[in-house]
Amino acid sequence: MLIRFNGAAQTVTGSQHLLEINGYRLLLDCGLFQGRRQDTYERNLNFPFDPASVDAVILSHAHIDHSGNLPNLVKQGYGKLIYATRGTAKLAELMLRDSGHIQEADAEYVNKKNRRRGLPSVEPLYKIVDAERAARYFKPVEYDQPFEPVPGVTAHLVEAGHILGSSAVVLDIHENGSKKRLWFSGDIGRLNLPLLRDPVLPQDTDYLIMECTYGDKIHRDPEEAFVEFRDVVARTIARGGKVIVPAFSVGRTQELVYHLNRMITAKMIPSIPVYVDSPLAVNATDIFRDFKEYFDEETWEFVREGKHPALNFKNLVYTRSVEESKAINERHGPMVIISASGMAETGRILHHLKNNIEDPRNTITIVSWQAPNTLGRRLAEQETKIRIFGDLYTRRAEVATIGGLSAHAGQDFLLKYAAASKDSLKQIYLVHGEKRGAEPLMQKIHEQKIAPVTFPGLQTYVEI
Numbered sequence: 001m002l003i004r005f006n007g008a009a010q011t012v013t014g015s016q017h018l019l020e021i022n023g024y025r026l027l028l029d030c031g032l033f034q035g036r037r038q039d040t041y042e043r044n045l046n047f048p049f050d051p052a053s054v055d056a057v058i059l060s061h062a063h064i065d066h067s068g069n070l071p072n073l074v075k076q077g078y079g080k081l082i083y084a085t086r087g088t089a090k091l092a093e094l095m096l097r098d099s100g101h102i103q104e105a106d107a108e109y110v111n112k113k114n115r116r117r118g119l120p121s122v123e124p125l126y127k128i129v130d131a132e133r134a135a136r137y138f139k140p141v142e143y144d145q146p147f148e149p150v151p152g153v154t155a156h157l158v159e160a161g162h163i164l165g166s167s168a169v170v171l172d173i174h175e176n177g178s179k180k181r182l183w184f185s186g187d188i189g190r191l192n193l194p195l196l197r198d199p200v201l202p203q204d205t206d207y208l209i210m211e212c213t214y215g216d217k218i219h220r221d222p223e224e225a226f227v228e229f230r231d232v233v234a235r236t237i238a239r240g241g242k243v244i245v246p247a248f249s250v251g252r253t254q255e256l257v258y259h260l261n262r263m264i265t266a267k268m269i270p271s272i273p274v275y276v277d278s279p280l281a282v283n284a285t286d287i288f289r290d291f292k293e294y295f296d297e298e299t300w301e302f303v304r305e306g307k308h309p310a311l312n313f314k315n316l317v318y319t320r321s322v323e324e325s326k327a328i329n330e331r332h333g334p335m336v337i338i339s340a341s342g343m344a345e346t347g348r349i350l351h352h353l354k355n356n357i358e359d360p361r362n363t364i365t366i367v368s369w370q371a372p373n374t375l376g377r378r379l380a381e382q383e384t385k386i387r388i389f390g391d392l393y394t395r396r397a398e399v400a401t402i403g404g405l406s407a408h409a410g411q412d413f414l415l416k417y418a419a420a421s422k423d424s425l426k427q428i429y430l431v432h433g434e435k436r437g438a439e440p441l442m443q444k445i446h447e448q449k450i451a452p453v454t455f456p457g458l459q460t461y462v463e464i
Contacts (some may be wrong), residue, residue, distance in 0.1 A: 001022065001175055001182075001463070002461050002462070003018075003019055003209070003430070004018040004019075005430070005456045005460055007029070007033060007458075008031065009456055009460065010433075010456075010458060011371070011372070011458075012015075012037065012065070012432055013034040013371045014065060016031060017029065017431070021152060021173055024056075025054045025150075025151035027058070028169060030068075030070045030072055031068050032065060032068075032099070034065060034343055034374055035371055039285040041125060044069055044170075047073070049238045051076040052077030052078060054073070056080055056081055056149035057081070057137075058071070059083065059088055060084075060088075060166065060168065060184065061167065062084075062091035063248065068096065070082065070092075071130035071133070071134040073134070074133055074134040080096070081138075082137045082139060083139050083149055084138060084140065084167075087164045087287070087291045088165035088166065088167065089138040089165075091284060093138065095250065095280060096135060099131060100126055100128040100131035102347045103125050107122050107124040110389065113389065137254075141157060143159060144156050146355075151172075152183065155171050157170070158200040159197050159198070159199060161190065161191075161198050162187040162407050163189075163250050163407065164294055165291065170182075174451040181204055181206050181207070183208050184205065185417065187213075187432065188211055190219065190222075190408070193407065194222075194255055195296065196296060199413075199417070200411070201416070204421060206426050206430045207425075207464060208451070211433060214409065214410045214431045214433075214437060215430070215433055216436050216437045216439075216441065219403070220403075220404040221404070222405070224404055228404065229256075230259075230263050234261065235363075236361070236363040237269060237270060238358075240334060241361075242334065242335050242363075243335070243338065243365055244353060245365045245367060246339065246340070246341065246364075246376055247338050249280040252342060252407065253284075257313060260313070264315075272315065272333075274313065274317070275317050276319070277337055278338070278348065279319075280339045281338075282320060314451065321389070342368050343368075344374065345375055350375075356397060356399070357386060357395050358395070358396050359396060360395055362397040362398070363397060363400055364398070365400045365401075366380045366400070366402070368400040411440065414441060415448065415450070425451035427462075427464075428453050429456055430455045432462065435455070
């Protein structure tokens with residue numbers, strides 16, 4: 001068996017791992033790489049393998065850095081099944097369409113400006129029609145349901161606790177007369193987060209491909225992050241400003257709405273307008289309702305009592321149309337605007353940022369990890385000169401970063417995750433992380449004598 005690390009290798013975006021087993025090719029995830037604009041287009045467009053040569057795809061979850069390049073894969077010749085949980089298949093279909101729409105809209109906006117400047121036009125990476133074509137290949141499976149993606153491999157998916165439908169991928173491989181278990185973690189969630197069940201720990205695993213996004217830190221208690229978020233909102237309201245939050249439409253947005261609901265219900269802050277400016281978030285919330293069986297017991301109580309945190313909220317407004325989105329920026333006074341994308345690279349959040357970034361009353365709130373060279377990372381690093389849609393702005397708004405809201409496991413749970421198969425593990429491969437996350441985690445894994453561990457580079461491979 002060969003494992004080729006074609007994405008999310010020594011970085012966090014673009015998850016993509018190609019396995020060669022018994023002469024077949026099995027792709028784990030097919031995410032979009034996000035980073036420096038001039039680099040990302042070519043990198044996402046050109047695969048380091050022939051898409052038509054892949055025999056099956058298994059998708060861990062619907063986030064765009066794991067699913068977002070599936071339309072290109074199909075466009076360039078892939079025509080077989082894409083396995084995922086039912087929840088992931090539903091969400092990914094929605095998110096890929098949204099991604100295609102965003103890329104078309106952003107290309108149109110840039111081209112309008114380019115025409116005025118006499119510059120050449122740009123093409124979107126892919127279009128809505130490409131996303132719809134890719135969605136036809138989804139093969140939904142239940143958690144713990146065995147299936148055979150390629151001959152000699154029995155797979156099943158287990159709860160990852162990261163977003164609705166997220167899973168780790170468990171592969172029992174028969175090759176050359178031997179049997180081994182490979183466990184791909186996908187993105188690992190945290191214990192006791194709102195809405196979702198806790199992650200399932202690896203069992204009897206020989207080889208573990210594990211994320212390490214926060215391998216350098218132990219997250220604070222989620223309640224501490226809630227208090228910090230509350231204080232950011234309160235001080236922004238006090239100065240008459242707007243809280244602008246770039247947030248992933250699936251998972252993070254619902255969690256933020258839940259926290260704001262708590263604040264207003266408990267009268268910690270005044271009842272101010274809260275805008276969720278993302279058609280994707282609206283549609284995703286409908287899918288959340290359809291998959292109540294994925295929720296934890298706390299959320300079941302919300303559902304049974306008709307108090308689902310993403311649905312029942314006075315002054316909570318979900319916007320669908322462009323006109324509704326534009327109208328938000330014409331309104332004055334304190335408010336919260338939650339909009340996609342989570343790394344502030346595409347979509348409506350760019351328009352909210354450019355309209356609000358130069359007002360010192362406002363706060364831009366960063367609530368998730370930001371990839372290098374993204375606008376979100378530049379904001380998190382407190383840069384003052386910010387370019388949006390080619391125009392330069394002076395950031396006068398406050399930037400507040402709240403790390404404890406992450407839906408990724410911290411160092412302590414990552415160690416517990418790896419140690420769950422300590423007696424059988426032969427090798428751990430750390431992916432979906434930067435060196436600053438991987439190196440401290442590797443040191444801890446060595447100290448606890450869990451298993452040999454490596455941090456493979458991009459386009460490297462191992463033979464097992």
